Amino acid sequence: MAAATEGSIDVRDHGMSLDKKKGRVQCNYCGKVVSGFFRLKCHLGGIRGDVIPCENAPQKVREQFRDSLLERKTEGFCKEVGEPYHLNLPQKRHCCPNLNSVEHNKHEIAQNGSTYFAMHVDIDSSTEDTLMDTAPCPNGSIGSQAAINCESRKYSSSSEAQKCIARFFYETGVDLSAANSPSFKRMINATLGHGQTEYNIPSCQELKGWMLNDEIKEMQRYVKNIRHSWASTGCSVLLDGWIDEKGRHLVNFLVDCPQGAVYLRSSDVTSFISDVDILQSLLDGIIEEIGVDNVVQVVACSTKGWVGDVGKQFVDRCKRVVWTVSASHCIELMLEKIGMIESIKRILNEAKTIIKFIYGHETVLSLLKKHTLGCDLIKPSTRLAMPFMTLENIVSEKQHLKDMFASSEWKTSFWASRIEGKRVADLVGDQSFWNGIGNALKATTPLVRVLFLIKQADKPQVGYIYETMDQVKETIKEEFKKKKPHYMPFWQVIDEIWDTHLHSPIHAAGYYLNPSLFYSSDFFGDAEVAFGLLSSIVRLVQDQRSQDMISRQLEEYRHARGSFEEGSALDQRTNMPPALWWSRYGRQYPELQRFAIRILSQNCDGASRYALKRSLAEKLVTTGRNPIEQKRLNDLAFVHYNLQLQQFQSGTKLDIVAEEIDPMDDWIVDQAPETVFQNGLFSWINFDTYGEGPSNIRAKKEPW
Structure with a gap:
C-alpha cells in the first residue's frame, strides 16, 4: 500500500x-x-x-x-x-x-x-x-x-422542512405511506411562496429509515434528561388500561414527574387477566426498571377489573410505593353516582328529552339557533361530566327557550301540534323542571369544575387535593343553605368514593406539608392527617435514622423555626409552588426537605389527562410480525407517544375529547370543551352563575 x-x-x-x-x-x-x-x-x-x-x-x-x-x-x-x-x-x-x-x-x-x-x-x-x-x-x-x-442555508431550510414533515407523521400516527401520495406532495408544495422551488419531501422509506433513527436519538436524549430528575423529585407510574375491539385487555405504562411524562411501554395482559400474581410481577418489573427509590406512587386508571384486583393486593405486597387512583376518575365516579339519585336522574332524562327533540329535527334546531343567536345547548365534555355541563347551558338559555316555544313560528309549525312537541314545550314552561335543574347543578357544578381543573393543571396537585375535596363539600353545603336533608345525599356519595378509592396517605401528607395551607389560620390537622403523614414516612423512607430525623425536623416546620420562619410569611408560601418552597427554605433540614419535595412533586391525576391515542399501542401488541417490522413499530410507538407527551409538557396540551359516539346518544359529542380555566393550577375563579343554578364556587382557604 x-x-x-x-x-x-x-x-x-x-x-x-x-x-x-x-x-x-x-x-x-x-x-x-x-x-x-x-x-x-x-x-x-x-x-x-x-x-x-x-x-x-x-x-x-x-x-x-x-x-x-x-x-x-x-x-x-x-x-x-x-x-x-x-x-x-x-x-x-x-x-x-x-x-x-x-x-x-x-x-x-x-x-x-x-x-x-x-x-x-x-x-x-x-x-x-x-x-x-x-x-x-x-x-x-x-x-x-x-x-x-x-x-448551506438552502440545505438547512430543506432539512428543517423535512424534519417537520417527519415529526408530523410520527406525532400524529399517520400512515407513513401517505408521504408518497401525490396529493400530500402537492399540499406541502402549495404552501411555498412564489418563486420558491419544491420541498424535498421525505419518502416513506426515509421516514422508516434514517429519519426515524435520528428522531429516536433525539427523543432518547429528551427522555434521559427527564430520567435524571427522578432521583430528586421522585416520579409516579401511570396505568392507562382499556379493552380494545378484539376484547384484549391492554395497558400503557407512563412515568410522570415535574419535568414531564414519558412513555415506557405497552402490554397485552389478556392471557393472565385472572392471575393477580403475574400482574403484580409485571408491575413490580416496571417499578424495578424505573428504580424503587424513585417511584413514589402508582396511579391507577380504574377501580375495577384487573387494575382493581392488583390494587387490593398492592399495599401488602409493595411496602415502598403508594397505590392511588386517578383523581379525575374518582370524581367522574362521584358524578355517575349522583346522576343515579332519583331526583337527579329524573331531571337528566327530562333535559335529554328536550335535547333529542330539538337536535333531532332540522326545522326546530334552526328555530333554536335563531333565538339563541347560534348558541348550542349541548356542552361538549367528557362522558360523565357532559350531562351536567349541558344542564348549565340549558339554564343559561332558559329565556331564549321560553321565547322560542312562545313564538309565532313555533305555534304555526308542524311540530307544535305533535305529542312530542307539546311535551317539550310543556317541560320548558314548567317551573318545577327549572327548579330541579338548579338543585342538580348545586350538587354537581363544584365537582365538574374541579374535574376540569385537575385535567388541565400544569402543576403538581398532591398538596392540594385533600383540601379541595373538603372545599367541594363545603360549597355544596352552602348552595343548599346548610339544610342537611338536602346536601347529605351528595355528601354521602362523595365520602363513599373518597374513603374507598380516592383518599391516599400521601394526600394527607401533601396537605400537611403544603406551606400555603399549613401556615394558614384555618389549617385543620386531625387524626386522619396525622396518620397519613406517618404512614407516608414509614412507606417512602426506608432508613430508620432518616425517619427519626424527619420526625424531629417536623417540629421545626410545625413551629416555623429556623429557615421555616422566613418561609412562613404569607407572600413566600403563597407565591411559589410547594415543592419549590421546600427547595428554598428546607435546606437546613435535608431529610425532611427530600421527603416533602418527593411528595409535593407528584400529580394526583392519571394517564387520561394526556389523552394518548391507543391505536398504535393496539398494533404494537399484535403478534405475527417479523422481528424487523416489530422493532420498527416499537421505535415508532416510542417516538409517537413521547412526542405527544413532550408537546403536552411544552404547553401544547391536547383537548379533552369525548368519545366518538352519536351526539344524541347519552349526551356525547366528539368535540373539545369550550370552557378553559386559566389563572394557573386550581385557582378558584368566579365562575359564571347560570340562571337559577348554583352560585359561584368560592375558596374558603388559600386557592389552588
Missing part, C-alpha cells in the same frame, strides 16, 4: 487501476472500487455524492484531496464566468488567489460546509473541471464561502 507523504496529492499513489478500459479503480485504504480516478479523489476527500467517502483514509490524505478539489473548482469557475455581477448574488468575499487564498477558504469550508458536501454534491464522473455549482462574486472571482453559506 502506498504511503501518503506530506506533499503528495497524486491520486494514483492511493489507488490501483483494475481495468483501464472500463476505468475501474480500487481504493488502497478500504478496497472500494470506483469508476475513475476522479471519483477516487472524491472518495478519498470525503466528498459525498455518487460515491461514498472513505472511512479508512488518513486525515491528512482526506484534507489534501478535499483542498485539491476545491482549488480546481475555484480556478475553473473563474475562467468560465469572467466577471459576473448581479445585485442579488453574494458579494461577501473575493476568492481568486490574488484576493483570498484557497488555503483560507478550505479551512472555513471544512468547518462550515461539511453538511453541504455530505448531502448535496452531485459529481459528474466524466468531468474533472466541474465539481459543483456555486454563486459567483464580482471582479471575475467566485464567492466560495458565501456560496457555500447560501447553499
Whole structure:
C-alpha cells in the first residue's frame, strides 16, 4: 500500500487501476472500487455524492484531496464566468488567489460546509473541471464561502422542512405511506411562496429509515434528561388500561414527574387477566426498571377489573410505593353516582328529552339557533361530566327557550301540534323542571369544575387535593343553605368514593406539608392527617435514622423555626409552588426537605389527562410480525407517544375529547370543551352563575 507523504496529492499513489478500459479503480485504504480516478479523489476527500467517502483514509490524505478539489473548482469557475455581477448574488468575499487564498477558504469550508458536501454534491464522473455549482462574486472571482453559506442555508431550510414533515407523521400516527401520495406532495408544495422551488419531501422509506433513527436519538436524549430528575423529585407510574375491539385487555405504562411524562411501554395482559400474581410481577418489573427509590406512587386508571384486583393486593405486597387512583376518575365516579339519585336522574332524562327533540329535527334546531343567536345547548365534555355541563347551558338559555316555544313560528309549525312537541314545550314552561335543574347543578357544578381543573393543571396537585375535596363539600353545603336533608345525599356519595378509592396517605401528607395551607389560620390537622403523614414516612423512607430525623425536623416546620420562619410569611408560601418552597427554605433540614419535595412533586391525576391515542399501542401488541417490522413499530410507538407527551409538557396540551359516539346518544359529542380555566393550577375563579343554578364556587382557604 502506498504511503501518503506530506506533499503528495497524486491520486494514483492511493489507488490501483483494475481495468483501464472500463476505468475501474480500487481504493488502497478500504478496497472500494470506483469508476475513475476522479471519483477516487472524491472518495478519498470525503466528498459525498455518487460515491461514498472513505472511512479508512488518513486525515491528512482526506484534507489534501478535499483542498485539491476545491482549488480546481475555484480556478475553473473563474475562467468560465469572467466577471459576473448581479445585485442579488453574494458579494461577501473575493476568492481568486490574488484576493483570498484557497488555503483560507478550505479551512472555513471544512468547518462550515461539511453538511453541504455530505448531502448535496452531485459529481459528474466524466468531468474533472466541474465539481459543483456555486454563486459567483464580482471582479471575475467566485464567492466560495458565501456560496457555500447560501447553499448551506438552502440545505438547512430543506432539512428543517423535512424534519417537520417527519415529526408530523410520527406525532400524529399517520400512515407513513401517505408521504408518497401525490396529493400530500402537492399540499406541502402549495404552501411555498412564489418563486420558491419544491420541498424535498421525505419518502416513506426515509421516514422508516434514517429519519426515524435520528428522531429516536433525539427523543432518547429528551427522555434521559427527564430520567435524571427522578432521583430528586421522585416520579409516579401511570396505568392507562382499556379493552380494545378484539376484547384484549391492554395497558400503557407512563412515568410522570415535574419535568414531564414519558412513555415506557405497552402490554397485552389478556392471557393472565385472572392471575393477580403475574400482574403484580409485571408491575413490580416496571417499578424495578424505573428504580424503587424513585417511584413514589402508582396511579391507577380504574377501580375495577384487573387494575382493581392488583390494587387490593398492592399495599401488602409493595411496602415502598403508594397505590392511588386517578383523581379525575374518582370524581367522574362521584358524578355517575349522583346522576343515579332519583331526583337527579329524573331531571337528566327530562333535559335529554328536550335535547333529542330539538337536535333531532332540522326545522326546530334552526328555530333554536335563531333565538339563541347560534348558541348550542349541548356542552361538549367528557362522558360523565357532559350531562351536567349541558344542564348549565340549558339554564343559561332558559329565556331564549321560553321565547322560542312562545313564538309565532313555533305555534304555526308542524311540530307544535305533535305529542312530542307539546311535551317539550310543556317541560320548558314548567317551573318545577327549572327548579330541579338548579338543585342538580348545586350538587354537581363544584365537582365538574374541579374535574376540569385537575385535567388541565400544569402543576403538581398532591398538596392540594385533600383540601379541595373538603372545599367541594363545603360549597355544596352552602348552595343548599346548610339544610342537611338536602346536601347529605351528595355528601354521602362523595365520602363513599373518597374513603374507598380516592383518599391516599400521601394526600394527607401533601396537605400537611403544603406551606400555603399549613401556615394558614384555618389549617385543620386531625387524626386522619396525622396518620397519613406517618404512614407516608414509614412507606417512602426506608432508613430508620432518616425517619427519626424527619420526625424531629417536623417540629421545626410545625413551629416555623429556623429557615421555616422566613418561609412562613404569607407572600413566600403563597407565591411559589410547594415543592419549590421546600427547595428554598428546607435546606437546613435535608431529610425532611427530600421527603416533602418527593411528595409535593407528584400529580394526583392519571394517564387520561394526556389523552394518548391507543391505536398504535393496539398494533404494537399484535403478534405475527417479523422481528424487523416489530422493532420498527416499537421505535415508532416510542417516538409517537413521547412526542405527544413532550408537546403536552411544552404547553401544547391536547383537548379533552369525548368519545366518538352519536351526539344524541347519552349526551356525547366528539368535540373539545369550550370552557378553559386559566389563572394557573386550581385557582378558584368566579365562575359564571347560570340562571337559577348554583352560585359561584368560592375558596374558603388559600386557592389552588
